[in-house]
Amino acid sequence: MKEKKVVSIEDRIPKLKQARKKKANRRLIFYLSIFFILISIIVYLQSPLSHIKQIQVKGNEFVSKDEVIASSKLTTKTNIWTIDRSKIEKEIGQNDVIKSVEVMRKLPWTVEIQLHEHGHIGYIKEKGLYHPVLENGEALKSTSKSVIGDAPLLSDFNDKKFLLQLAKELNQLPDSIIRLISEISWQPTEKNKNKIILYMNDGYTVDGTIRDFANKMKAYPSIVAQLEPGEEGIIHIGVGSYFEKTGSEEKKKETEEALDESS
Known part of the structure; x- marks a missing residue:
């Protein structure tokens, strides 16, 4: 029978230290990644990058695009993530010509307003x-x-x-x-x-x-x-x-x- 090779504790300690160090490094990289992602999100939300760049109005025949946009109170300085779609739909829907309206986000920078007018x-x-x-x-x-x-x-x-x-x-x-x-x-x-x-x-x-x-x-x-x-x-x-x-x-x-x- 072959004799089992005995590994001394002194030989195992460096390997254990190396494994722990790699694990600690991976954990540090993970937390740093989360941190930078959160920072990036905050910077994005506070910067013009999150502003609306285009407002599309569809389904309008009797109501002008400018009139609809004015009623929505949306501008190119509006943060696309902070818009209250229900409130905007209610404001636009006060026009007697409009039967129903739906406001949708079209990422990354577009808001679409779909109208259904009375025939x-x-x-x-x-x-x-x-x-x-x-x-x-x-x-x-x-x-x-x-x-x-x-x-x-x-x-x-x-x-x-x-x-x-x-x-x-x-x-x-x-x-x-x-x-x-x-x-x-x-x-x-x-x-x-x-x-x-x-x-x-x-x-x-x-x-x-x-x-x-x-x-x-x-x-x-x-x-x-x-x-x-x-x-x-x-x-x-x-x-x-x-x-x-x-x-x-x-x-x-x-x-x-x-x-x-x-x-």
Whole structure:
């Protein structure tokens, strides 16, 4: 049998000291690394390196980028880590045009503001200019000299309550029907404050009411499909749905007079 080599304590002590020294050095390096990382973070947070360099605004059509940024109170001197997103969203969301807003950090230096605006459902004409009307009934200050054609002209709505009711109804209509409407005129009577007259792009006139307008107007394409091409008349969608033919000049004149009396 081979004899086991005996290592004396004197031989082992240098190796133990060396191992302990390496362990102590590793521990020192670890703590120093943590220290310098913390110092770097503090310096970064206190320096312009942590400031916002770009503010992106997306989803805006009626609200300008500058207006949104001004409402957010964000600047290139704002620390990207100190922004209160909920507070900023609340401030921007006070604009009647905006339905919802989301503020996001896009590291390292960008803040993105994503807007969802109320859709526009029509235009009103004032002093020769056309103002978009939103689905919440608000008429915008922004103007154009002509109607784009993506929504009807809303005439004679001098009571905002009825304009808001109509806006809610129009918002429920599919775009395919909205595009068929050229103009909607509010023509209240003593018996029916909700009376409206629609002038359609296909030449027909529709006599209706604001109340439950969306549901009743959805039947318009099927009613028109049953009519003879070129047939003139008024489509009634108030109490029931029916077509009133006005082919003769005499009948047409009587209908126009009746409409004038009800306006």
